[in-house]
């Protein structure tokens with residue numbers, strides 16, 4: 001399998017190269033040159049299989065010979081050993097045909113662990129084999145950063161810098177990033193919002209002198225391997241509810257569009273998904289795009305679901321690439337316009353295709369709190385605010401016949417203040433994290449400018 005850039009001007013890469021490269025050198029994102037498919041029998045055969053075995057079968061066509069089968073099985077085994085649920089990503093029934101896919105049983109209590117634990121193992125094996133070291137820089141609205149710290153702390157071949165928006169992540173998220181004591185991980189509190197951090201990251205990749213000088217790599221969903229790992233739980237959950245002999249729908253709390261894009265990939269691979277529903281908080285660029293076809297940035301408004309406080313949804317570019325029949329030049333023009341003018345309009349053809357595949361809905365702050373409260377009272381399920389956004393929007397898109405699976409993307413204990421305010425219950429952290437608030441913090445405040453951040457990184461690694 002070869003990987004190509006959404007902007008059509010960067011070299012084709014293997015899986016391993018794409019994983020270690022991050023952003024394509026033309027500013028685009030790597031995607032597989034074709035979507036491999038699984039047969040109905042292959043998908044049906046996933047019923048009753050272990051998560052790791054399904055992961056092997058789903059990812060193998062994308063990974064090719066980057067790892068031997070034995071090596072890849074060992075990587076998968078190590079990646080998911082730290083999950084605190086045997087099913088890894090269990091399904092919980094909310095009512096007759098509404099299910100919650102719990103993605104927060106990994107070490108840092110959010111869905112990011114599902115991919116990040118795996119990427120940590122894959123980087124370690126690949127870098128050791130190549131005898132290379134890299135500098136990973138990540139942008140986070142809270143969860144990617146903590147998952148990356150956990151996956152890469154203590155690794156000799158990696159220096160990790162995580163940029164998070166100062167004052168805009170929950171206390172638990174911040175402490176997960178600022179309390180690891182390993183000297184190879186660095187938390188950077190950036191003046192700005194998540195979009196500032198992600199734009200800085202992309203600018204670093206586009207600054208070839210810096211990029212090549214520090215051997216820059218990325219573990220945001222810029223990295224194709226992140227998205228790929230998230231495809232697996234669409235298969236495990238759908239098959240548990242009767243796929244491929246029955247269709248299912250998914251509602252996905254959405255910000256950077258990586259998680260729901262993984263659902264789109266599962267559908268391209270042959271999983272019978274009926275609707276993919278984009279659920280946004282008040283930062284609703286994607287919902288507005290679905291309504292009008294105008295993809296227009298506005299400022300980010302802080303919310304009680306902070307991980308979704310995003311207006312520049314990086315992975316939307318991967319979808320637009322398909323909506324424009326994989327014409328890299330057209331994609332480059334649209335995303336250049338987004339950067340310079342703050343918006344672009346989808347063509348009628350592209351908008352039609354978008355609406356054929358996706359639905360969307362928006363959830364206000366009040367509706368998020370009300371959903372947490374009503375779900376706690378009705379089912380006993382304590383939702384994190386992001387999952388509550390999903391449940392509220394899912395309820396508006398259920399058809400009564402097709403099972404709806406809403407992705408529960410984080411544990412409520414990562415957002416205790418919002419949950420307590422909403423339903424009166426203080427969600428407890430697991431015992432292994434009970435002393436989180438007593439640990440020493442280590443972070444550096446930095447201006448949200450390219451010069452300030454790249455200087456700091458170069459100084460720290462001695463480049």
Ligand SMILES: Cc1ncc(COP(=O)(O)O)c(C=O)c1O
Pocket residue numbers: 110111142143144253254255256257258259260307308386387409410
């Ligand atoms: C808890 C949580 N829910 C939902 C999202 C949105 O996911 P995505 O950025 O893949 O759309 C994020 C951030 O990525 C998150 O951390």
Ligand SMILES: N[C@@H](CCOP(=O)(O)O)C(=O)O
Pocket residue numbers: 139140141142143144145219220221222255256258307308314
């Ligand atoms: N919500 C994310 C934002 C970054 O998304 P990613 O999937 O591109 O890493 C976060 O928690 O950081």
